[in-house]
Amino acid sequence: MELTREQQRIAAIAVAGLMTVSLAAFALYSFNDGDDDGSSHWSANWVDPVTEITGPGNHSHNNLTEHFLATDNMTLIDYHNLNCDGQLTPSLGNNLWVGRSCDSEYKNTAPTPGDNSEVIIEGDFPDCVEGCYAYVAAYNQFHILDIREPNNVQQLSTYYADLARIIDIKVTQDNNWVLINHELTNSELDPIPSGSEGNSGMNRLDLIDVSDKTNPVKRAEWNNPPAGFHNQDVHVYCDWSNAPPLTSDCHVFLFGADPYPEIGGGGNYKGTQIFWAPGIFLDSDNSSAVRPIERHGGYSPDPGTTCGGTVFNHDNVIHRHPITGQLLLYAAYWDAGLRILDVSTPPLVPDPYGVSWPQNNEVGRWMGCSSANDGWYGPEGGGHAGMS
Template sequence: MPDSDELSDATRRTIIKSVAGTLGVGAMGSASAHEWGEEKGPAGENTWTSQREDTRGKTENAEVVGYHALGAEGTARRDPEREAQRPHYGGITEVRTNGDYAYVGFFSSGSETPGRGMAIIDISDYTRIPADATTSEQQAQLENAELSVVSFLRNNTASASVMDVKVSDDGDYAFLSTQPYQQLFGTIVGNTDDPTRLEGFDPTPNLEDEGATAQTSGIVAVDVSDKSNPETLANFSLEGSGSHNAYHHRIDGDDYIFGINDSGNLVSTGEGMFVLRFDRTTGTFELVNQWEYEGNLAQGDVDEKDIYPGDVFGIDPVGQEGGAYIHDMEIQDDPRTGTPVCYLAYWDRGMWALDASDPSNLKALGHFKMGASHFASPAPTLVDGKRVIITSQEISESSTHTGRVYLVDADGLFEGEDGYDPDGPTQLGELDMWEWQNEYTNPDKSNGDTTDDDSEVEFGPYDFSLSPHNSDFARHVDPATGEESFWVHQAHYGGGVQFLKLQPGTDDGLVGDSRFMNNDDGAAGPHETTDWRLTKRGYSRPQYGTPKDSRLEGLNYITPFVWGANQENGITFASDINQGLHAIKADGVPIGGADPVAGVTRADDASVFTAGQTNQVDITLEFTDRDVLVRDTLPSGWEVVGGSSEADLDESESLTYFAEAPDETGSYTFGPIEVSADGGKTWHALADTTDTAVVVGQSTAIGAGGVAVGSAGALSKKREAIVDRVTELRSDGD
């Protein structure tokens, strides 16, 4: 094969596709009678079974458009087979994209590539492809697109693994979850040739710069405003197993980190979800709360129904043995109410929705019953008017299936919504359930347009190799037609990346035993379904022949072994534990709709109005990484009577509009503020940009300072009545 420098841009992608397709088939031995292969570890231990041989290395209804092995800084070699020979030695974990950059964590670093905690990768060649370019223009830009590692954050604690990476909305901070997990792998499970070698242990930490993590378990704050020189700011240690996952979200102008500590599985102390406030001025953390079923630590004794109202759905979670720990979460400003909602994967306690508007006093809103709830993510907007959530399992083995991805009906979380349970929490319903492989037939379901990735399964103890893992639930808009579609970009370990398209329906979710097709088998058997569907449209299982001694043997050294998938501008970026970072374009997912990195401020005239009064709203674009349109979201009943709630703004510019209050008394939410980088085809809501206005009675000349009516006679009494009503409304809101 010619040297990478001699390859033309036009042939690079062809080589990526051909190498990915030819290396995998037969590379690890011939297929079994079930078309599933088997491989043994270097020490003779069987580390996985039932790994599909005939589609490993293949891609269908998708295209691999980039690959970086993360072995060194700089641009990837154009020949992916040669790039794979320059690997990172050790394991790779989560990927998160933000604007023009991807952030990837490292489970471990061998002495060949020492001291790594996180990589920052320039993905701008992909995120800057315009949505309104012609198909041929987009294809030409994909031909020339390259992934380039800008920098590595050093990890000087050999026993610490960076398990998760999250990035602030403005792209200035990354938050790492670290655990002392490296010592759990290697000679302990008999997967290394050298009995003195501890897989992932780094005997020579890199001390070249100041951007080093320094503790073994917890949350690490990193300043990534200079992508070429990330710098660690703060550590918050968590005992036992540290933090496996975390999430960043701004609430009422403050930065909060929700971090998981699952040490209850190991030492029975200190487990739960820890809520930290991060101070950008001082670069420090403050513990705000520790939440689990049994209560909010910050609140002391709380009303039981705020946490768990007794024996719900036949489960007593407090007395349940095993599998009762929090694993992951995402927080979203609700697209209907603006309330910050935390969607929590609580393993065998199911998936929970929590009101996070007061981080020191989290309250249960809804619950979805399932086992092994590993990951949860809400759709970025309402889907045909319904709030829907994805929650998926992670399983090491199963006698019936490879792990499930549930589509959940989350309507009914708030008062006034259909399905709301005033005694709470609301029981959430199942709209659909998708499995990559299973041993039974469900006549109502199909894997859709792909066939060669689905066949009879020889189930067994497959050591997580077939399980789903993390995903991205994304909305895409066709720039030509304006039609929206929702896709799940599902990382699936040995299954690579599976592309699932959501087909909306009109049914509500199924609850209780109505979810199961065969009640004798219950949840273990096939499930009933509504007219909503998660349908597989494609997959990619890229494989490039990375050296076996560079892989994370102690966990599982198969390829592909995809940990996470995150889309940006219609391109899926997938972190592969044993190979690096893939860039994949799925058929049917339009290019465009990249998330702009932008920040805005809002100023409202007042917080209390009477019918017919106007609210002056000023919105300022404080910063942006590209040209954007900015618009506000008005509550129902309010009408713009002056100015415009949408404008094309440059940095530091503002828009001003006037909105007239409706006649109906109540509490109304302005926002979220949204931005668009593609001329208004795709809009992205900015977190923590809502504001509440209260309307009471008829017009009484309330001014900019709030309630400001006359001071004598009937006007004085009217003022008192208004104040009382405002107090009542605000109390109801709390």
């Protein structure tokens, strides 16, 4: 049946009214979503915490409701301000090589310790039967958090560094060892390394036993002035066929990215230093006795295979090849590209200057020199990486 003109006019008004009501309802819902009191949406008045560095903020780090942030595909389900026990530093008389266990009652209460520079997670995800943890490097301390319940994060312990700041943190896959490095800085807001030969202890690697997540203990350290290390890695060898006799079944090796090492008298030698920490598995107490760390190997790119300029080692990453089973070290350099080294089998006799190990074990590289148009250094050989 054909509608009359009057019926068509009424139907058009009804449809338009329905659309108007629907749009208004959607806008009202979107604006008030998450606000029980009907006040303005949180995003209108929220200030990013980073702005507090240069100016006053308008929210509290101790208030979870003021950190309820969300995007279209992500929402905050828990928050921890890294307050362990109400103290920013250990009490006088505490052993500085031993961490402090935390009390859950202090979660999200004052004081808030401060920033963080790196977060590493390790565990038997997703089941977390053995445990799932987050390791947070935060200026001059690092924290261990239990994250097996993502909506109920609990801080287990904190470890305070008496000198310099902790810039990087790495964790072994067995969740038993943490490797941190320190850099002396000029000020909190100007974190530029300012080391010198007199700053022994302020530019160092610390190897921390975290087998007890509530009681981290420093087992060994390596002082490395003037610059210290930057992005290091750590690996536990339990299949070292050439291991020295009368030692433990497993061995911890440290892979330090050192931009200015003293190997071979310094000079133009810039690269990776590899350390072995013998005897640490034999220790079980909280003693402050110095554990030995020996330099076991070293690597620096052949200058003839670089783009010239600064051969600066910036990052080291250890990864086991999923097909060949090789343990590979990936070392990133400013003007020498990405170098891949086979470090599967450390030598029995230490090679502290890296004469052969792993100097002779380079198995791959990826780089491109901006000045090369063809050949191995050009697009066909590795692609341009924008290095100069």
